[in-house]
Amino acid sequence: MLKIALPNKGRLSDEVRELFNDAGLEVRVRGERALTASLGGEFEAIFVRAQDIPEFVADGAADAGVTGWDLVCESGRELDMLMDLEFGRCRLVVAAREESGIQKLEDIQDGVRVASSFTRLTQEFFTKRGQSVKVVPVSGATEIAPHLGIADIIVDLTSTGSTLKMNGLREVGTIVQSSARLIARKGHVPDAAAQLDELRQALGSVLAARGKRYLMANVPRRVLPNVHEVLPGLNGPTVVEVQGGDFVAVHAVVPARNIYRTINSLKNLGCQGILVTRIERLMP
Numbered sequence: 001m002l003k004i005a006l007p008n009k010g011r012l013s014d015e016v017r018e019l020f021n022d023a024g025l026e027v028r029v030r031g032e033r034a035l036t037a038s039l040g041g042e043f044e045a046i047f048v049r050a051q052d053i054p055e056f057v058a059d060g061a062a063d064a065g066v067t068g069w070d071l072v073c074e075s076g077r078e079l080d081m082l083m084d085l086e087f088g089r090c091r092l093v094v095a096a097r098e099e100s101g102i103q104k105l106e107d108i109q110d111g112v113r114v115a116s117s118f119t120r121l122t123q124e125f126f127t128k129r130g131q132s133v134k135v136v137p138v139s140g141a142t143e144i145a146p147h148l149g150i151a152d153i154i155v156d157l158t159s160t161g162s163t164l165k166m167n168g169l170r171e172v173g174t175i176v177q178s179s180a181r182l183i184a185r186k187g188h189v190p191d192a193a194a195q196l197d198e199l200r201q202a203l204g205s206v207l208a209a210r211g212k213r214y215l216m217a218n219v220p221r222r223v224l225p226n227v228h229e230v231l232p233g234l235n236g237p238t239v240v241e242v243q244g245g246d247f248v249a250v251h252a253v254v255p256a257r258n259i260y261r262t263i264n265s266l267k268n269l270g271c272q273g274i275l276v277t278r279i280e281r282l283m284p
């Protein structure tokens with residue numbers, strides 16, 4: 001049975017579990033602190049720190065894993081990136097104190113001390129730019145480093161920007177755009193490849209369904225051509241005869257983000273009995 005390494009706590013763990021559950025790979029843990037679990041009886045999950053997952057997968061302790069792209073890049077290990085899971089979006093950025101006078105990357109002088117837990121990416125980034133900095137390794141609460149006088153600038157993750165702001169820091173450049181990814185060891189055996197492809201499709205079908213809604217409506221026959229314009233659907237809407245009436249029933253998969261407008265357009269065309277439901281899985 002293939003082993004999948006999943007984050008045991010922190011930012012990504014809840015959403016990873018939810019995604020696997022929604023894909024029919026229910027996480028069955030044996031007690032709160034269990035380190036392994038069955039994933040719907042198809043895979044074995046091992047729960048470890050997000051940071052360790054790239055190493056574990058690269059070394060073969062797990063066949064695949066889910067972790068942040070930032071951590072995959074920081075590990076420097078060669079891994080197959082199988083899919084972007086679209087959550088855990090954040091950026092690894094360079095930030096300086098607001099009063100430092102550093103507005104952009106070019107303002108950073110040689111010899112500047114940079115606090116980060118992403119020491120490898122930080123070093124590589126400045127070396128590539130031809131800037132010689134001194135990396136100060138920290139393992140957390142990086143934002144405090146400039147205030148303690150142990151560094152001049154920092155490299156850390158941000159999403160909303162509120163932590164930087166709260167600490168009087170200004171973002172001056174981006175090193176990596178990140179999100180949670182499904183990764184696998186390079187050159188795994190063909191049998192694993194087939195199973196990982198099924199996994200990728202299962203997770204992909206959940207992600208695809210999240211952005212869509214299933215819409216049904218009773219449509220006056222005479223406005224059907226106009227409804228076709230409002231509801232292009234995946235392969236065009238399905239039209240079902242409603243016996244003995246002037247109405248037909250129309251079913252379509254529509255983008256969730258347009259649903260407000262779509263319903264109003266249908267109402268204005270005289271449609272009735274409009275019903276919208278969530279979709280669990282979508283494999284076009």
Ligand SMILES: Nc1ncnc2c1ncn2[C@@H]1O[C@H](COP(=O)(O)OP(=O)(O)OP(=O)(O)O)[C@@H](O)[C@H]1O
Pocket residue numbers: 009010011012049050051067068069070071088089090157158159160178179180
């Ligand atoms: N503010 C954020 N917004 C969105 N995603 C984030 C954010 N911070 C971190 N992440 C993502 O979550 C991953 C794991 O971060 P998390 O905070 O859970 O663990 P950690 O701080 O590295 O480790 P630990 O808390 O176990 O010491 C990061 O590598 C990144 O991909």
Ligand SMILES: O=P(O)(O)OC[C@H]1O[C@H](OP(=O)(O)OP(=O)(O)O)[C@H](O)[C@@H]1O
Pocket residue numbers: 011140141143156157158159160161162163164
């Ligand atoms: O831009 P924001 O939305 O403010 O998010 C940024 C913060 O999120 C992460 O920390 P986290 O909350 O995971 O805590 P940690 O330092 O314990 O990892 C990151 O290290 C930043 O401190």
Ligand SMILES: [Mg+2]
Pocket residue numbers: 011
């Ligand atoms: Mg964190």
